[in-house]
Amino acid sequence: MPQQYDYIITGAGCAGLSLLYRMLRQPFFSGRKILLIDKQQKINNDRTWCFWEKQPGVFEDIVYCRWKQIDFYSNEFSARYDLEPYEYKMIRGIDLYETVLTEAKRSPNVTIVYDEVLSVLHQQGLALVNTTTDQFSASYIFNSIFFNDWKQQVIQQKNVHLLLQHFKGWLIETGKDYFNERIATFMDFRIAQNKGTAFIYVLPVASNKALVEYTLFSENVLKPNEYDAELARYIHEVLNVDKFSVQHEEYGLIPMTDHKFSKGANGLINIGTAGGQTKGSTGYTFQFIQKHSAKIIDALMQDNDPVITQGFASKRYRLYDSILLKVLTQKRMEGDKLFSLLFKKNATGTLLKFLDNESSFKEELKVMNSMPAGIFMPIAIQKILSNLVAEFF
Numbered sequence: 573m574p575q576q577y578d579y580i581i582t583g584a585g586c587a588g589l590s591l592l593y594r595m596l597r598q599p600f601f602s603g604r605k606i607l608l609i610d611k612q613q614k615i616n617n618d619r620t621w622c623f624w625e626k627q628p629g630v631f632e633d634i635v636y637c638r639w640k641q642i643d644f645y646s647n648e649f650s651a652r653y654d655l656e657p658y659e660y661k662m663i664r665g666i667d668l669y670e671t672v673l674t675e676a677k678r679s680p681n682v683t684i685v686y687d688e689v690l691s692v693l694h695q696q697g698l699a700l701v702n703t704t705t706d707q708f709s710a711s712y713i714f715n716s717i718f719f720n721d722w723k724q725q726v727i728q729q730k731n732v733h734l735l736l737q738h739f740k741g742w743l744i745e746t747g748k749d750y751f752n753e754r755i756a757t758f759m760d761f762r763i764a765q766n767k768g769t770a771f772i773y774v775l776p777v778a779s780n781k782a783l784v785e786y787t788l789f790s791e792n793v794l795k796p797n798e799y800d801a802e803l804a805r806y807i808h809e810v811l812n813v814d815k816f817s818v819q820h821e822e823y824g825l826i827p828m829t830d831h832k833f834s835k836g837a838n839g840l841i842n843i844g845t846a847g848g849q850t851k852g853s854t855g856y857t858f859q860f861i862q863k864h865s866a867k868i869i870d871a872l873m874q875d876n877d878p879v880i881t882q883g884f885a886s887k888r889y890r891l892y893d894s895i896l897l898k899v900l901t902q903k904r905m906e907g908d909k910l911f912s913l914l915f916k917k918n919a920t921g922t923l924l925k926f927l928d929n930e931s932s933f934k935e936e937l938k939v940m941n942s943m944p945a946g947i948f949m950p951i952a953i954q955k956i957l958s959n960l961v962a963e964f965f
């Protein structure tokens with residue numbers, strides 16, 4: 573017989589731990605048996621999450637850095653923006669892992685298992701998890717693990733666009749003070765664009781320390797030394813830093829796609845990137861995971877199905893992502909020019925709301941209007957028509 577739990581969370585990454593943290597904070601869940609499974613101990617600072625928000629979120633206490641102003645640079649257009657009422661924030665992976673896991677270990681209703689999950693499935697009325705050594709069942713399984721190669725899954729689909737967002741970041745320390753800790757460089761496109769849409773983030777965490785990240789949206793990843801060469805060049809030639817040491821490195825790969833990752837059914841609920849919480853046109857995921865976890869918690873507490881269905885608004889945002897992805901994948905417009913126009917012609921508040929899937933239809937029309945109609949309109953019309961056809965037939 574499988575060991576029985578009320579809830580099982582497979583994957584102790586951002587989505588699994590964000591959901592667990594919310595469960596730990598609600599007395600409703602204190603009498604429920606919760607199992608968390610991951611194949612590895614979360615003891616490395618393997619990623620840094622940046623996101624913007626207006627109000628403090630549940631992880632406010634571990635925000636490592638915050639900026640009220642951001643800079644945007646490109647060869648066409650550069651500007652500094654006040655983010656009010658937003659703040660751009662950074663959370664280090666290790667701080668989130670330690671915070672949630674410390675609290676989980678203190679909670680008698682939570683069990684943590686370190687093992688590889690082989691499958692999650694629904695069988696004979698039971699939601700089951702198979703690991704290399706055990707089988708577990710629960711009323712609900714929240715899964716953040718990809719069991720198949722997501723890239724293969726996506727490229728097999730027709731009419732679906734895919735770009736890889738890949739990046740390498742160096743946390744550098746400089747001898748002298750170089751950085752203004754109050755201002756983050758959100759995107760700097762003043763670098764070569766021949767390998768894909770490419771830009772640099774500069775996120776100062778102290779006057780002599782910053783996370784400098786080289787990001788590309790393209791079909792293929794680069795060789796490791798290509799990221800290093802561009803980072804070194806940018807730090808020397810654009811930031812004018814002569815001497816620095818690399819304190820920490822991070823590498824990441826995020827799918828940018830309009831493929832619909834399954835949200836789950838029958839007691840198996842997909843969360844995180846595996847559950848479609850990565851925004852197709854930007855790769856931002858952290859805040860979408862937070863909103864998704866909050867909705868799951870509400871649904872569980874109200875005894876509703878925690879498979880969160882899409883409203884009309886989410887369909888609209890998916891359409892915008894899909895249009896933008898098509899423009900970028902088919903190179904109808906260069907990415908640096910597209911983002912320059914977005915920043916030049918829209919108020920930052922509106923743009924951040926739009927990128928957060930929280931804008932009104934009126935604001936969305938304004939953002940769409942800032943794009944060249946000759947490029948965007950035919951794609952928008954074709955996508956709306958094919959969505960209608962898919963809906964009715």
Ligand SMILES: Cc1cc2nc3c(=O)[nH]c(=O)nc-3n(C[C@H](O)[C@H](O)[C@H](O)COP(=O)(O)OP(=O)(O)OC[C@H]3O[C@@H](n4cnc5c(N)ncnc54)[C@H](O)[C@@H]3O)c2cc1C
Nearest residue numbers: 583585586587610611619621622689824844845856857858
């Ligand atoms: C380096 C990096 C930086 C990022 N920065 C940002 C950012 O600044 N802002 C933003 O919004 N998004 C960012 N993202 C995107 C996104 O927020 C993260 O990828 C986020 O961690 C996704 O959460 P997740 O829970 O879906 O996946 P993960 O956090 O990757 O968690 C999945 C968990 O499943 C475990 N696992 C996998 N397979 C198995 C198995 N078979 N058995 C058991 N356990 C398994 C893994 O060990 C892992 O702990 C970044 C991504 C990366 C990689």
